[in-house]
Amino acid sequence: MKNILDKIIEHKKIEIARCRQERTATELMQSHGFERNTLSLKSSLLDISKTGIIAEFKRRSPSKGIINASADVAKVTSVYTQYGASCLSVLTDEQFFGGSLEDLKIARQHAIPILRKDFMIDEYQILEARAFGADVILLIAACLSPRRVKELAAYAKKLSLEVLLEVHGEDELAHVCDEIDLVGVNNRNLKTFEVDIENSIRLLNILPKNKLAIAESGIDNVKVVKQLRTAGFSGFLIGENFMKNENPGEAFKNYVQQLKQVENEN
Numbered sequence: 507m508k509n510i511l512d513k514i515i516e517h518k519k520i521e522i523a524r525c526r527q528e529r530t531a532t533e534l535m536q537s538h539g540f541e542r543n544t545l546s547l548k549s550s551l552l553d554i555s556k557t558g559i560i561a562e563f564k565r566r567s568p569s570k571g572i573i574n575a576s577a578d579v580a581k582v583t584s585v586y587t588q589y590g591a592s593c594l595s596v597l598t599d600e601q602f603f604g605g606s607l608e609d610l611k612i613a614r615q616h617a618i619p620i621l622r623k624d625f626m627i628d629e630y631q632i633l634e635a636r637a638f639g640a641d642v643i644l645l646i647a648a649c650l651s652p653r654r655v656k657e658l659a660a661y662a663k664k665l666s667l668e669v670l671l672e673v674h675g676e677d678e679l680a681h682v683c684d685e686i687d688l689v690g691v692n693n694r695n696l697k698t699f700e701v702d703i704e705n706s707i708r709l710l711n712i713l714p715k716n717k718l719a720i721a722e723s724g725i726d727n728v729k730v731v732k733q734l735r736t737a738g739f740s741g742f743l744i745g746e747n748f749m750k751n752e753n754p755g756e757a758f759k760n761y762v763q764q765l766k767q768v769e770n771e772n
């Protein structure tokens with residue numbers, strides 16, 4: 507039986523074919539997005555005046571259904587940026603997450619690194635990411651062979667984009683290659699939706715030491731961020747915990763305040 511990841515990838519292939527008909531690769535390369543200099547997520551995560559949080563904008567998800575249908579991408583990402591996010595993560599998948607490249611373009615008005623959060627399987631999507639204002643792309647090991655990760659990551663680097671490789675288990679560490687900038691450990695099993703923060707802690711010691719480590723998914727309590735940072739993680743990808751509130755920006759602002767408090771405690 508097909509799992510959700512299989513279904514997403516199956517749909518992605520159809521979507522990419524449709525998008526190619528609507529906008530050619532050459533047209534993407536000639537767009538204004540290609541004229542801007544990209545921002546570095548790695549540098550932003552090393553900037554200690556920021557929180558290390560990669561704050562996500564997503565309206566719905568396969569595991570949770572509708573999270574926040576009416577959230578305004580411009581307003582939410584503005585508050586995320588103002589109150590210390592190290593990066594924005596913008597879901598661009600429409601079918602399963604209710605996002606769009608238009609959301610990415612709107613978020614681009616802020617001077618902060620942006621991750622295009624999607625299911626990247628084709629060079630064409632990397633061109634789209636660059637054209638619509640992303641600085642970083644996500645490659646999910648569970649969707650790609652190690653060879654394909656290397657090819658797509660090399661292509662992204664040629665376009666001055668950084669690459670975050672997402673793994674869930676130790677078997678996927680074989681996908682890490684020189685072209686990858688950061689490794690994210692997803693606490694959510696994308697096939698079963700089970701979330702376990704211990705997954706990040708468990709994998710940390712065997713992650714390559716020359717790549718910044720990001721903990722992803724299921725992070726709510728600020729004490730978990732403190733625990734993960736102390737353990738060695740440099741970034742924390744958090745979506746639902748903010749987006750499930752009527753005012754996600756306000757939720758982010760309060761969270762950052764609480765995080766500062768717990769991180770100042772011994």
Ligand SMILES: O=C(O)c1ccccc1NCC(=O)[C@H](O)[C@H](O)COP(=O)(O)O
Nearest residue numbers: 567568569696722723724725744745746
């Ligand atoms: O969230 C899902 O249901 C999901 C299902 C299938 C593939 C990916 C999925 N989520 C993407 C993510 O990994 C999260 O949006 C991201 O890590 C933030 O997680 P959270 O803080 O738990 O919203």
